[in-house]
Amino acid sequence: MKVKSHIRSSLAAFYFGKIADPRQFSYLVDEHAAKGRWLTVSSRSFDRPVCPTPAMVNLMPPKWDVIVVGAGHNGLTAAAYLAQHNYNVLVLERRNEVGGCASTVTALGTRVNICNCDHSMVFESGIIEELSLEDQGLRYLHLDPVKHFRVIEDTGTTRPWWLFKSTEQTLEAVAQCHPGSEAHYKNYLREALPIAKFFLEFTSKPPSFSSALRSSSVCPKTATHLLKLRRLSADQALRNWFPQEALRAPAASSTAVWGTSPLAPGTGLASLGYALGHLAPTARPVGGSGALTNSLAKAISAAGGIVRTGVEVTSIVCDLTGVRKVLLTNGEELPTEAVITTIDPKTTILSLLSSPPTRSVKALTNRWLKAPKRSGYESKIDAVVDRPPDFGEEDRRLSKTLGVHQPSGTTTITTPSTSVIGDAHRQALAGKITSQPIFLSNTPGVLDKTMDPLDVGHTFSLEVLYTPYHLQGGWEKSSEPNRWLEVFSSHTDNEFLSGVRRWRALTPVDYEREFSLDQGYAPSYPGTTLDVILGRKREITRYDTPVKGLYLAGSGTFPGAGIWGASGRNAAWRVMEHFHKKRMER
Secondary structure, rough: OOOHHHHHHHHHHHHOOOOOOOOHHHOOOOOOOOOOOOOOOOOOOOOOOOOOOOOHHHOOOOOEEEEEOOOOOHHHHHHHHHHHHHOOOOEOOOOOOOOHHHHHHEEEOOOEOOOOOOOOOHHHOHHHHHHHHHHHOOOOEEEEEEEEEEEEOOOOOOEEEEEOOOOHHHHHHHHHHOOOOOOHHHHHHHHHHHHHHHHHHOOOOOOOHHHHHOOOOHHHHHHHHHHHHHHHHHHHHHHHOOOOHHHHHHHHHHHHHOOOOOOOOOHHHHHHHHHHHHHHHOOEEOOHHHHHHHHHHHHHHHOOOOEOOOOEEEEEEEEEOOOEEEEEEEEEEEEEEEEOOOHHHHHHHHHEOOOOOOOOHHHHHHHHHOOOOOOOEEEEEEEEEEEOOOOOOHHHHHHHHOOOHHHHHHHHHEOOHHHHHHHHHHHHHHHOOOOOOOOOEEEEHHHHHHOOOOOOEEEEEEEEOOOOOOOOOOOOOOOOOHHHHHHHHHHOOHHHHHHHEEEEEEEEEHHHHHOOHHOOOOOOOOOHHHHHHHHHHHHHHOOOOOOOEEEEEEOOOOOOOOOHHHHHHHHHHHHHHHHHHHHHHH
């Protein structure tokens, strides 16, 4: 499985345009071979047409050990682990750069994140330490407070409060912002923290029934509570702890990030959001969210793997023995023993998989044919503004009391009440957008100056939830994005709208076009905790499929969406287990 890296280094250099002449390529191969070096390959994009010489073709591996489809953070994570363990791995990405929805791109004369820039669960996955990502330049700026909440109650009153990493500081914030609510939050912590600890431990390794039983934090009471939460709606779960709408709504609003309603059964895990915020740190990579995926790509390169961008997969070809090769739209055929795909599981199984229709494959296909069609629910505005938003006198007074020195540095969640959130979800299903959307706003340059524009001002990010793909009247001529800025500005106290210099909007239609998200939908894990423990829907809970050598990872598999990396890590370990078993059988 090892390939001499000095040859691959020179081959990659030719691909990446560092070497224009095949004669120079041959010289470098000879030079490195003579010196006996083992070098690594670059992870830069394959951004120019390739015309391999016969010598180059002979140096390409006759068969890749593993091909990873998709260079989002999960795909890169899986590839980095495999490369680190000496597997001959190739990553294929349709876009011209890595990162997917976790990337940071240049727009409006500044650097903007494709999605929200706060990372949390990635610190619990182990990938930063295990892959030595700090050696690849990854640096984080830790946030405290973790979140800033502004709840617009049914009376029209806005109630702010802050979530800190420390439970003691958060209790102080609850006492200052919502006097009399401390006892309810203490009761929440007593019951929710053990469940959240078990959940985090369970997601830190490839899931199995035995791993659930061996968890150091599991007990019958904790397991029962976790299973019960998964059956409840977020609203039901939160009402068990909080009679105050101001404490319920921020946690309930997180279901919108999944594209679901807080009133829907099965969303009860959203109630663990506060507890998880106390257990896992929240931070931002220096240079934007894409600094994580860039460091993963460098880790792949350092271990001898290759990342190709600007290439699109058209088919994963299999026979009765398993995966045989991957076909690209440019006509290339890439033989391989295994494929990990991190795109939507439904797209993989129904569109990419070319396999004999065995009984197990038919069952898999039929299950995904019956899966409901989902469409996008999120939009994002990026802007360059003269000043960060100021949310008014009460926010300034409370932030000073609580010792919040940079109020604009934390992500602010502006949300209506839980009942209005549920109504907003119903309106989105009908192609409408509620008058008061859920907003996630931040000004990343307050903490990270590398995210500020090149000229003057600040980079501003506004995520808007429950914005449907099938908007009534269509997106092309819609005035909705402009209205969102106006509504958001109405919650500020410093004429924020007048300071917007330039802006752009990404709608579900844009996410489909630019990131291949079918109808703008970013998939998330759709199963239950019991499904994971028992291994139901094996392709998304255990990552392997009835087709030998075909594995699924990404946000559509357990544990789901968000900047996490656990799906990619777990899938890589599953692949290595199966390779080891295959070698033992020989």
